[in-house]
Amino acid sequence: MTMITFAGLGISEPLAAKLAEYGIIEPSPVQAETIPAALEGRDVLAQSQTGTGKTLAYLLPLLQRINPEEKTLQGLILAPTQELAIQILREAEKYGEALGVQVQALIGGAAIKRQIERLRLHPQLVVGTPGRIREIVALRKLKLHTVRTVVVDEVDQMFQLGGTTELEHILRGTLRERQLMFLSATINPQIRAMAAREMKDQVVVGIEPEQRTSKSLEHVYFICDERDKIDTLRRIVRHYNPARTIVFINNTDNITEVEAKMNHVGLSAGALYGDADKTARSLTLQRFRDGKHKLLVASDVAARGLDIEDLALIVNLDPPIDSEHYVHRAGRTGRMGNKGLAVSIVTPKEEFIMRKFSKELGIEITSLTMYAGKVMEPQSGMVGRDKSSGSSGDKTRPSGRDEKSPVGKSDVARTSATRPSSRPAKPKASTTADKRSGTPNGARKRDRDLDRKNKGAPKWLKNKPPRD
Structure with missing residues (x-):
């Protein structure tokens, strides 16, 4: 059986070589299904288990379709959280460098003034959170009319966090003929409805419904x-x-x-x-x-x-x-x-x-x-x-x-109620009557030792055998 390769899926030689540097040789199933459709410019609705390589499934074709000679914004990746956006940014920078693609983050929680200043470098790809991107668009510091591809990662979380309004506002500002990709481990009817409304000629990439978590x-x-x-x-x-x-x-x-x-x-x-x-x-x-x-x-x-x-x-x-x-x-x-x-x-x-x-x-x-x-x-x-x-x-x-x-x-x-107790029965301590009746000193000391051992004494003392 012939092994599927990234080059066989249409990934360019510089990107394939960069993947090989990190030991990534064979594409995962979601990558094998998504990459060819994405390279053709088709809209994609992809559902796959977490940890199966969804990021590279959309990132590789997106980077390859960007023209580094054009100093305009061509790609936009939206993520629901700062952590995910930063993680995507690192991957985009790592692989975009091989193609000369300039990448920038627009993430909430960071200084907006500094982000606006960096936009003067004319990035071709922006990775960010919807709220911050819409905020900068409202300030007229970011124009979306040149964006050809929009990716929404973890799209179901975007809906749960109330980012639907921002997402729809952002999509309205992009090209009418833009490419749209939704990806997540779970796809609900609400997401499918939006995909049907916003996408054209979509390709649906799915997983076995009975296996939504990794088999490993x-x-x-x-x-x-x-x-x-x-x-x-x-x-x-x-x-x-x-x-x-x-x-x-x-x-x-x-x-x-x-x-x-x-x-x-x-x-x-x-x-x-x-x-x-x-x-x-x-x-x-x-x-x-x-x-x-x-x-x-x-x-x-x-x-x-x-x-x-x-x-x-x-x-x-x-x-x-x-x-x-x-x-x-x-x-x-x-x-x-x-x-x-x-x-x-x-x-x-x-x-x-x-x-x-x-x-x-x-x-x-x-x-x-x-x-x-x-x-x-x-x-x-x-x-x-x-x-x-x-x-x-x-x-x-x-x-x-x-x-x-x-x-x-x-x-x-x-389980303690069904187990016999291993605690020894408390011995009867020596009494004053014993002392008065002439009980030997050794016997009285042994009684005192046993009494002390059963009143919360340290473990080493409880395990110590009594002296004769």
Whole structure:
């Protein structure tokens, strides 16, 4: 079978050579489907799993179609968050350099005056957030009438963040015959309706509906009481011991508390706030990428488009609000075929959410438990879909983990009632009557030792054998 190459898809030699420098030789499925249509100038509506290379799927043909000799704005890439826009900018600069394409960012949270001054360099490609771009357009410092291609990355998030008005306003300012590309891991009816309204002769690139998360990604969850979630998080991170972990939280008011508690137990953590300025967010992300922070505590703002190299673990400290958010959170790991682990920490009342996601996404989400330094599956603790038979329900199977590996202490409240206690019965302490009756000194000292050992004495003293 002949291997598909970027050159075979129509990518120019300078771009193909640049890709080879970074070890990218064979295009992913979404790239193989999107690139030829994009090079032809057709509109594209692409849905693909996170971590499958959607950025290069639209960026390579966009860069190739730009004429570097024309000092006018020809391409526009819109992203819902500052982090995703900065990440796209880095990729555009890296590959645009080989073609002589000038790229600039117009991102909210940065100094607008400085961005306007840089527009005098006449970039051919702009990457930005809709609000900032519309703001500069309103100031008449940016003209869109020469734009031939508009890309909207993570388009569903754009809708959720209320960016629809800005997006429609921006599209009205571009060429009537411009090319339009929408890309995301999830495409809802609202997006399809807008695509039908704005696109002409569109090409739809889809994925298997039953496989919306990477096949190299493992999904598990642990159950504990709400008050024990922080400690369970600590034990999970200590056990799996990844180089980096993203911890997702629903309520942004809790981010500071979780960050502080993780730092207190010796797990260096940084926080990513949606309302922080661009510089603070960029610094936190850079420290996380460099390994100075082991944990990144964030809301769903970090779930969109972030590509953290060698991210092997994400943890949902709070379950996502729906299956789409679960897909995007889990998609931060297990990217481009690499193995990854998505862990959720839920209370007994939240366990039904895992079953719901399992059914909606067609994935297996395994229930695990921590006990006595081991990670194991409960007797009937697996939820999900058996891919071999297509059936779903509770199953049992061996864990496949080395159950002798240390994982630290665990919350055992739910099993302690069925386990015999290992605490020795409290011996009867010596009494004054014993002393008066002539009890030998050695016997009285032995009684005192036993009494002291059972009143919260240190572990080393409890394990110390009594003297004869």
